[in-house]
Ligand SMILES: O=c1ccn([C@H]2C[C@H](O)[C@@H](CO)O2)c(=O)[nH]1
């Protein structure tokens with residue numbers, strides 16, 4: 699699947715976002731190594747911090763289906779510049795994405811900025827930083 703198609707999938711799922719509080723819908727589309735597609739939208743809550751971003755919804759859906767290897771992720775929102783994923787999502791990405799996984803950040807004007815996992819969250823905290831006996 700090409701970058702354009704993945705971005706288009708992210709745009710389509712964005713329409714499903716549940717955003718009564720921010721009115722800021724976001725869509726994400728994630729391609730697994732074997733070519734399966736997982737999409738996500740942000741889902742908000744009256745208790746605001748319980749909100750889950752589009753990126754994490756897509757990643758968690760894929761994980762729950764048994765996928766652990768990923769190729770790339772597209773994120774889209776109606777922003778002036780391509781939408782930058784939040785820090786929590788970057789940390790979740792770093793748990794599951796190899797350093798060369800590509801993240802396409804985009805907006806509705808078609809501006810795209812591509813980052814590798816390593817570029818979007820350098821020096822990230824990972825399981826190998828934990829004391830050995832605690833690594834499961
Ligand atoms: O990359 C991003 C940035 C923000 N949001 C969501 C969280 C919240 O629902 C709304 C406003 O922050 O946008 C995402 O889903 N992804």
Ligand SMILES: [Zn+2]
Pocket residue numbers: 751752753754783784785786787788
């Ligand atoms: Zn986020």
